[in-house]
Amino acid sequence: MIAIAACSFELAAPGADNMVDMQLTPAGNFLPRDGRELKVPSWFIDAQSAQAVIGLFSARRTPPVVDYEHQTLRSETNGQPAPAAGWMRALHWRDSGLWATVELTARAADLVRAREYLYVSPVLYYDPATGQVLAIEMAALTNNPAIDDMAPLALRAAATFAFHSDSTEDNSMNPLLAAIVAALGLAATTTEEQAIAACSALKPKLDTLDKLTQTLGVGAEGAVAACTALKQATPDPAKYVPVAAVDEMRGQLAALSAENTNRKVNDLVETGLADGRILPAMKDWAISLGQKDLAALSAYLDKAAPIAALSGTQTGGQQPAGVKDANGLSEAELAVCSMTGIDPKDYAAAKPATA
Numbered sequence: 001m002i003a004i005a006a007c008s009f010e011l012a013a014p015g016a017d018n019m020v021d022m023q024l025t026p027a028g029n030f031l032p033r034d035g036r037e038l039k040v041p042s043w044f045i046d047a048q049s050a051q052a053v054i055g056l057f058s059a060r061r062t063p064p065v066v067d068y069e070h071q072t073l074r075s076e077t078n079g080q081p082a083p084a085a086g087w088m089r090a091l092h093w094r095d096s097g098l099w100a101t102v103e104l105t106a107r108a109a110d111l112v113r114a115r116e117y118l119y120v121s122p123v124l125y126y127d128p129a130t131g132q133v134l135a136i137e138m139a140a141l142t143n144n145p146a147i148d149d150m151a152p153l154a155l156r157a158a159a160t161f162a163f164h165s166d167s168t169e170d171n172s173m174n175p176l177l178a179a180i181v182a183a184l185g186l187a188a189t190t191t192e193e194q195a196i197a198a199c200s201a202l203k204p205k206l207d208t209l210d211k212l213t214q215t216l217g218v219g220a221e222g223a224v225a226a227c228t229a230l231k232q233a234t235p236d237p238a239k240y241v242p243v244a245a246v247d248e249m250r251g252q253l254a255a256l257s258a259e260n261t262n263r264k265v266n267d268l269v270e271t272g273l274a275d276g277r278i279l280p281a282m283k284d285w286a287i288s289l290g291q292k293d294l295a296a297l298s299a300y301l302d303k304a305a306p307i308a309a310l311s312g313t314q315t316g317g318q319q320p321a322g323v324k325d326a327n328g329l330s331e332a333e334l335a336v337c338s339m340t341g342i343d344p345k346d347y348a349a350a351k352p353a354t355a
Contacts, residue, residue: 011112011117011118011119011120011141014104014109014112014113018086018103018105018106018108018109019089019101019102019103019104020086020101020102020104021099021100021101021102022066022099022100022101022102022120022139023096023097023098023099024091024097024098024099024100024122024124024136024139025043025045025097025122025124025133026097027045027094027095027096027097028044028045028046029041029042029043029044029131030043030044031043038131039128040126040127040128040129040130041131042131043124043126043131043132043133044131045097045098045132045133047093049132049133050091050093050098051093052134053091053098053133053134053136054091054092054093056135056179056183057088057090057091057135057136058091059183059184060183060184061184063087063088063089064087064088064136064137064138064139065084065085065086065087065088065138065139066084066085066087066088066102066104066108066138066139066140066141067082067083067084067085067138067140067141068082068083068085068108068140069140069141069142070123070140070142071083071140072138072140073123083107084105085104085105085107085108085111085140085141086102086103086104086105086108087103088100088102088136088139089101089102089103091136098133098136100136100139102139108141111141112141117141117142117143118143119141119142119143120140120141120142121139121140121141121142122136122138122139123136123137123138123139123140124136124137125137125178134178134179135178135179177190177192177195180195180198180199181195184198184199184202186198209223261290261291261294262291264294265286265287265290265291265294265297266287268286268294268298268301269283269286269287269290269297271301272301272304275306276338277301277305277306277307277338278301278304278338279331279334279335279338281331282335282338286300303341304338304341305337305338305341305342305343307334307337307344327344327345327347327348328348328351329344329347329348333347
């Protein structure tokens with residue numbers, strides 16, 4: 001089981017950049033000073049357990065919020081807005097405890113400079129059996145600190161401050177569920193079903209990232225950096241051309257190729273008609289064959305024997321209807337000779353044998 005607890009510590013004016021290093025917990029065992037009843041002897045965190053907390057923080061997709069008076073926790077019951085006072089950008093461990101680097105909003109920074117807020121209160125997950133701090137959920141500006149003996153907050157410009165929460169509400173949560181909630185930056189009220197759905201939705205993205213890292217031979221950060229660089233890169237016009245230009249060029253080449261093929265087919269067919277290797281009745285067939293397979297048409301013409309009697313005639317190779325050649329062959333029989341390469345005399349001589 002994991003419980004959520006709000007606690008607090010002390011603060012001062014921010015620097016010009018509104019950045020502040022905020023102490024979230026002391027080192028070792030610690031208790032709230034407000035007298036709340038705990039189910040553990042104390043809360044606890046050390047350098048080793050802090051690394052797990054920092055790891056979960058780093059895995060979050062959205063930074064934890066710092067609000068005013070824990071209004072984020074109360075908004076569902078009081079219906080009031082919960083504006084952000086700042087955002088945690090990093091967690092780090094010091095000998096004195098767990099610290100957060102926080103970027104305050106302009107409004108929050110002005111309120112702290114004016115001493116209208118003196119303390120900051122973190123909200124943390126802890127193990128109710130041992131009291132060990134497991135994750136940081138959020139924090140709030142407040143004026144009622146709950147923990148004594150905290151170091152003042154040092155802004156990067158030299159400010160100080162601390163923390164508090166008057167919330168005594170405990171919400172139980174499965175440890176694994178709490179870790180998933182923290183890692184994915186989900187709401188503290190996330191159910192197991194919602195967490196499973198979030199993990200399921202994340203899996204395809206992780207699989208894609210894994211394939212990308214294997215392909216590039218780098219880690220996840222390297223893959224992201226490579227994709228970012230590729231997205232921002234400006235192609236060298238001397239080496240690359242737009243896809244649209246390539247597609248247009250391919251279309252033009254295809255058209256030129258088709259035109260060249262048609263010209264070659266027509267030349268071959270006209271030559272074949274002229275020397276009798278192609279009869280007029282075979283013209284459409286020859287053109288269709290050439291357009292589909294130019295090599296096949298060329299091979300046919302190479303094998304077919306020219307028919308001298310059909311070349312250079314007044315009828316362009318077309319015999320008058322019902323008229324046979326000197327060998328007694330009809331137009332259809334001459335066409336067979338032309339397609340098979342058989343000499344018309346041989347064909348005529350073989351006719352009685354095949355009749």
